[in-house]
Amino acid sequence: MTQQQINVHYLPSExxxxxxxxxxxxxxxVLRATSTICQALASGAREVVPFVExxxxxxxxxxxxxxxxxxxxxxxxxxxxxxxxxxxxxxxxVSRVGGRAVYVTTTNGTRALRHARLAKRVVAAxxxxxxxxxxxxxxxxxxxxxxxxxxxxxxxxDILLAGAIVSRLVECDSRxxxxxxxxxxxxxxxxQVVDATGRGEGSMEQIVTDRLNxxxxxxxxxxxxxxxxxxxxxxxxxxxxxxxxxxREWKIIAA
Numbered sequence: 254m255t256q257q258q259i260n261v262h263y264l265p266s267e268x269x270x271x272x273x274x275x276x277x278x279x280x281x282x283v284l285r286a287t288s289t290i291c292q293a294l295a296s297g298a299r300e301v302v303p304f305v306e307x308x309x310x311x312x313x314x315x316x317x318x319x320x321x322x323x324x325x326x327x328x329x330x331x332x333x334x335x336x337x338x339x340x341x342x343x344x345x346x347v348s349r350v351g352g353r354a355v356y357v358t359t360t361n362g363t364r365a366l367r368h369a370r371l372a373k374r375v376v377a378a379x380x381x382x383x384x385x386x387x388x389x390x391x392x393x394x395x396x397x398x399x400x401x402x403x404x405x406x407x408x409x410x411d412i413l414l415a416g417a418i419v420s421r422l423v424e425c426d427s428r429x430x431x432x433x434x435x436x437x438x439x440x441x442x443x444x445q446v447v448d449a450t451g452r453g454e455g456s457m458e459q460i461v462t463d464r465l466n467x468x469x470x471x472x473x474x475x476x477x478x479x480x481x482x483x484x485x486x487x488x489x490x491x492x493x494x495x496x497x498x499x500x501r502e503w504k505i506i507a508a
Contacts (some may be wrong), residue, residue, distance in 0.1 A: 257428035258395045261415045261435035263407035265368040274371040278392040279378040279386055279418060282401035284470035285479075286342045286362025287496075288379040288486040289325070292342035294507040295494045298323075298352035301505040303363040303498075307333055310358045317326060323350050326358040330477040333358070341482050342381075350404040354504075365401035370500055372397070377496035377505060380461060381489055382416055385495045388422040389508075396422065398436070403469050409442070410468040413461070416443030417489075461487040 260276075262268040281287055290301050307328070314322040325338035325345070332339040338349065340359055357363060369375045376396075378386045390396045390493040398418055400411035416439035423430045423440065432440065446464065450457045465471040465483045474480055497508040 254429045255394070255450060256318045256340045257393065257422065258431050259398070259419055259422055260433045261400070261412075261419065261439045263400050263412060263423045264402040264405065265433055266405065267435075268397070268399070270368055270371050270453045271405045273369055273397055273399070273418050273472070274310045274394045275373050276297055276397045277374045277390055278369045278372040278399055278421070279376055279390070279399045279413050280362070280369055280399050280401065281378050281411045282359070282362030282365060283379055283414050283480055283486055284408075284465065284468070285342065285486060286357070286359040286401065286476055287377040287380055289340050289345060290357070290362075290377045290496050290505060291352050291379050291381045291492050291494050293325075293345040293355050294496050295492045296345050296349075298345070298355045301357055301496065302503065303366045303505065304358040305364050305367050310356045311335065312354050317354065321354065323353050323355045324357075325355055326363070328360055330473055330479055331368040339456055341388050341479060361401040361403055365399055366498060369399055369498075370479055375500070377498070378418065379415065380417070380489050381492045382490070382494055382496075383414070383417055383421070384490045385493055389426050389495055390422060391416075391427060398439075403473060406407070406469060408469045410470045412439050412507070413442055413446065413464055415439040416441070420444065432478070457489055458487050470501050483502055494498065
């Protein structure tokens with residue numbers, strides 16, 4: 254049986270960009286960038302273009318023709334001055350983004366996407382599209398799961414999703430999984446959710462919501478009035494979209 258190496262990195266700083274070269278990478282920022290990217294594409298956005306800096310996004314929007322672009326994102330969880338949308342998935346409706354290009358910049362998520370730019374393949378992962386992400390990685394010899402964290406601190410909500418991806422990949426019979434220590438730890442964190450569900454302590458979405466409410470990212474959302482996004486981002490497999498980063502053209506499209 255062939256092997257599949259699965260690595261989890263709690264922060265971009267834990268792995269060099271060159272170390273991701275040749276790997277299939279899932280970038281995670283559950284609260285809220287990768288969840289929002291999934292929703293934007295599910296709502297029919299033509300493409301999502303990630304930027305690290307606000308000025309980069311603004312300049313690119315001007316070059317493309319400002320009326321042709323939806324500018325979205327956040328700083329410290331809040332809407333950026335001059336932008337059309339914040340970083341709440343609910344804002345990215347069909348009426349707002351359908352058929353349009355979305356340029357987005359966030360505090361942590363878009364930086365993590367940039368960190369993975371040397372990888373063979375990069376997808377944006379969330380609880381919303383968990384099964385689509387796992388299915389896309391089943392035949393990859395090496396998978397790196399890159400958590401965005403928050404301001405250089407690891408976040409339990411990203412680690413929890415990483416564990417869900419690891420757990421489902423391990424369950425696949427086609428390959429023997431080899432996990433790094435972070436992947437093992439993340440898998441155990443997710444198993445606690447599965448076990449709690451099995452004991453009848455609530456639905457999976459309820460338990461994930463509870464975990465996210467007390468996470469660093471969840472507390473930050475609540476503090477700035479975005480707590481309503483947490484139950485939405487906790488829904489498992491709500492969407493079937495697979496946001497895939499085209500490195501050459503630097504845009505994320507629905508695959």
